[in-house]
Amino acid sequence: MELEISKMTLEDLTKIQDILFSEFDDFWTISTFKQELQCQNSHFIVVKDQNLQILGFAGFKHIINEADIMNIVVKKDYRKRGIGKCLLENLISYAKDLQIDILNLEVNENNITAISLYNKLGFKNVGIRKNYYNDKYNAIIMKKDTD
16 A cells, blocks of 8 residues: 655645544544644644545654654554554654654553554653543553654
């Protein structure tokens, strides 16, 4: 499958607005997402197939030389095909281009697939946030140096 990575635009968000929660996941409201896209410290990318259908997106927010990955989301029917890895590798490269030294993220302790991917790409466990997700599941805090 041929994939195209580009910076996310408000037009991209409009294209997926109707299927955002059913096809991707319940993560943020549309208004929250629009605010992030308009913030100069937030950087989001999309991955599209050859028909320009959005298959996933990811983004981070940076302060000085450090960034927090806000999300990495792949359309449900396209998961486990390397799209998440493609998004994460592009985020890492983008962070390096912006001279960001450290990437941080949080992941649900039950998301074994994501944790495995993060470990493969050099993220290390640095802590736990107890009952972070729905006051029930712990968040694993992970960090990667981009050098």
